[in-house]
Amino acid sequence: MRYLSQFMIAIAVLVFMGQAAPVAVAQVNPTANSVTEDSMFEALTGDENAVAGRVSIPDRSAGNLIKPENKSWAAFQGGTVQTLSIIAVVGMVVLLALFYMIRGRIRVESGFSGRKILRFGAIDRFAHWTMAATFIILALTGLNLIVGSTVVLPIIGEGAFGTLTAFGKLAHNYLAWPFMVALVLVFILWVIDNIPNKLDLEWIKQGGGLLKKGVHPPAKKFNAGQKVIFWSVILGGAGLSFTGVMMLFPGMTATPADWQLYQMIHALIAAGLTAIIVAHIYIGSVGMEGAFDAMGTGEVDENWAKEHHGLWVDEVKAKSGKTSPISTPAE
Amino acid sequence: MARMKFLCDADRCIECNACVTACKNEHEVPWGINRRRVVTLNDGLPGERSVSMACMHCTDAPCAAVCPVDCFYTTDDAVVLHNKDTCIGCGYCSYACPFGAPQYPQTANFGTRGKMDKCTYCSGGPEPDMSQAEYVKYGANRLAEGKLPLCAEMCSTKALLAGDGDIIADIYRERVVTRGYGSGAWGWRTAYGETVTV
Secondary structure, eight states: OHHHHHHHHHHHHHHHHHHHHHHHHHHSOTTTTOOOHHHHHHTOOSSOOSEEOBOSSSOGGGGEEEOTTHHHHHHIIIIIHHHHHHHHHHHHHHHHHHHHHHHOOBOOTTOOOSOEEEOSOHHHHHHHHHHHHHHHHHHHHHHHHHHHHHHTHHHHOHHHHHHHHHHHHHHHHHHHHHHHHHHHHHHHHHTGGGSOOHHHHHHHHTGGGOSSTTOOOOOSSSOHHHHHHHHHHHHHHHHHHHHHHHHHSGGGSSSHHHHHHHHHHHHHHHHHHHHHHHHHHHHHTTSBTTOTHHHHTSEEEHHHHHHHOHHHHHHHHHHTTTTSSEEOOOO | OOOEEEEEOTTTOOOOOHHHHHHHHHHTOOTTOOSSEEEEETTTSTTOEEEEEOOOOOTTOHHHHHOTTOOEEEOTTOOEEEOTTTOOOOOHHHHHOTTOOOBOOBOSGGGOBOSOBOOOTTBOOSSSTTOHHHHHHHOOBTTTTTOOOHHHHTOTTSOEEEEEHHHHHHHHHHHHHHHSOOOOOTTHHHHHSOOOOO
């Protein structure tokens, strides 16, 4: 009997537990709906790239708890941009050095005539040199932000490099404005003469006369090569200006992801345009005899003009008789 | 040396914000800056959880990767610190950080960013340990005193854990096994490329 009663109790307990157990599980499970990091990561979509919630502090953006996407921008900015910038600038310098060794300085083949033609007036030169001076500082300070920590920092040390870069950042932020003014001015002054036409195809076909001596394809005020420079500067400069202003006022960009995009575009355009301008500086100074005068005094030698801008010389002469813009030096 | 980490047990955090306040008080953090903050997820919904977040002191920290002046350094305890004398306030680290840690006081005209400020894991900066110069720039250096970060030390529910990564992961794992649930080690996958599996 004792055993029987114990057996009955045991059965009763088992039956009771069998019924009660599922009820207990359903009642005490505080995690049924609980958020987990895994589920929140899975819910991330392209537009909302943050695991976000509510914060009780005034800074609403602090509600973004985790933004894993930021790491990909960091990898691009910390690696790819640096590599591309170095390739663009160093690559162009190497190319130009090779070009100089093979072709040498492009001479005025018929020699200097001593007669001068006015090519760029005071306003033209003011616009050009404002843009040139600001661009060079912008390019150097910008490059410093990208490659300075690997190139300049080991040479001058962390303290000096920090000070230098802090001033560089200020220069970059404030000199951007005169650069933009000059960009608009240059566009207005020269766009008429930079509209592409059929002559450019011929110029490109002949390699611009850059590769061989004695080849001088006809060109008006600006040849195809100069037009490429012009449009690179105008379009690149516009791109840099827009993205730059957006970065300068982060509140104007919709999201931090937009800011990252503008930063990437800014860095890539800057690397490309810097390489183009290095080539422009080369051909306007060391690379070609007589070219610097155009932006130096504004007056170029007639023979230089005939070789590189034959049609333009004809235009100038036709427009103003024989004497006016062509001045012979006092003898 | 230990590999220092934070771990916030979201199932314990009651969003009291004491960690935020303690941090601000301990380090005399500048106005408008919160080195630590509490984010409530699914606010008001079933399964709501709060997570206390600060700098996670990442492995291969993205902030250090993008810093143009290379002002970041990692200590022997794997804490990511920075040098405010070198910092130029460019803001790049704030765009690189997955956790929103770097912040900037507005010190000059036009709302210009000042020197970046972030959680130091209560271990100061490059100046001599526990010096006045260090305190003014970075706040207290509790690690040099042999103490852990104050936010975690005073957490009333012991939700926020600080210490060697392996040890706090073990503590968290034990909790999850004991109580039967856990919402994960928030941020670990992003910061260290690993999760605490239970």
